[in-house]
Amino acid sequence: GQSLEQPSEVTAVEGAIVQINCTYQTSGFYGLSWYQQHDGGAPTFLSYNGLDGLEETGRFSSFLSRSDSYGYLLLQELQMKDSASYFCAVGDSNYQLIWGAGTKLIIKP
Amino acid sequence: EPEVTQTPSHQVTQMGQEVILRCVPISNHLYFYWYRQILGQKVEFLVSFYNNEISEKSEIFDDQFSVERPDGSNFTLKIRSTKLEDSAMYFCASSPRGGAGANVLTFGAGSRLTVL
Numbered sequence: 001g002q003s004l005e006q007p008s009e010v011t012a013v014e015g016a017i018v019q020i021n022c023t024y025q026t027s028g029f030y031g032l033s034w035y036q037q038h039d040g041g042a043p044t045f046l047s048y049n050g051l052d053g054l055e056e057t058g059r060f061s062s063f064l065s066r067s068d069s070y071g072y073l074l075l076q077e078l079q080m081k082d083s084a085s086y087f088c089a090v091g092d093s094n095y096q097l098i099w100g101a102g103t104k105l106i107i108k109p
Numbered sequence: 110e111p112e113v114t115q116t117p118s119h120q121v122t123q124m125g126q127e128v129i130l131r132c133v134p135i136s137n138h139l140y141f142y143w144y145r146q147i148l149g150q151k152v153e154f155l156v157s158f159y160n161n162e163i164s165e166k167s168e169i170f171d172d173q174f175s176v177e178r179p180d181g182s183n184f185t186l187k188i189r190s191t192k193l194e195d196s197a198m199y200f201c202a203s204s205p206r207g208g209a210g211a212n213v214l215t216f217g218a219g220s221r222l223t224v225l
């Protein structure tokens with residue numbers, strides 16, 4: 001079957017750095033994406049990795065290792081507004097996005 | 110900034126009734142999708158649509174569901190004979206490209222469906 005594993009919850013302090021890991025097992029692979037979702041809101045695209053390595057977009061970075069079927073999202077200089085759920089998602093052989101269960105990020109002042 | 114628009118934001122219906130959820134994708138996007146999210150759970154792919162036909166659909170998207178692009182702007186999801194387990198948030202999304210481009214989606218705000 002197809003599965004993505006990510007921690008259910010992560011807690012961090014405002015201003016700190018946090019890493020959310022994602023491991024995947026899917027039929028085919030067309031990239032790893034990260035989405036942010038605030039409570040009651042729509043998923044918002046954050047980052048995409050099609051090839052191995054690090055992608056940086058402002059305070060957010062995402063990493064992919066296809067040989068390890070592993071990626072992570074790194075959030076720096078955490079702000080209270082970053083409190084949200086973060087989903088990793090993989091494009092499978094049918095170009096469908098397969099989603100992880102999401103990681104709830106709790107930020108404390 | 111261009112956005113995907115969905116209506117209604119919330120619909121309550123009786124079990125067995127038909128519902129139609131509407132979406133206006135971003136105007137220059139060519140690929141359209143419906144996803145659903147049961148409360149507190151992960152997002153699930155339902156269907157993708159390109160060039161006026163379904164390109165992919167999941168096991169969830171059975172004969173109860175259908176999609177249509179009735180005109181140049183709207184994209185609809187119809188659920189016939191709703192069941193209690195259809196209660197969820199339904200998200201429409203669009204992307205300018207297919208293939209790996211399906212990883213990069215713009216989502217609408219969602220339509221919450223409550224089946225009683």
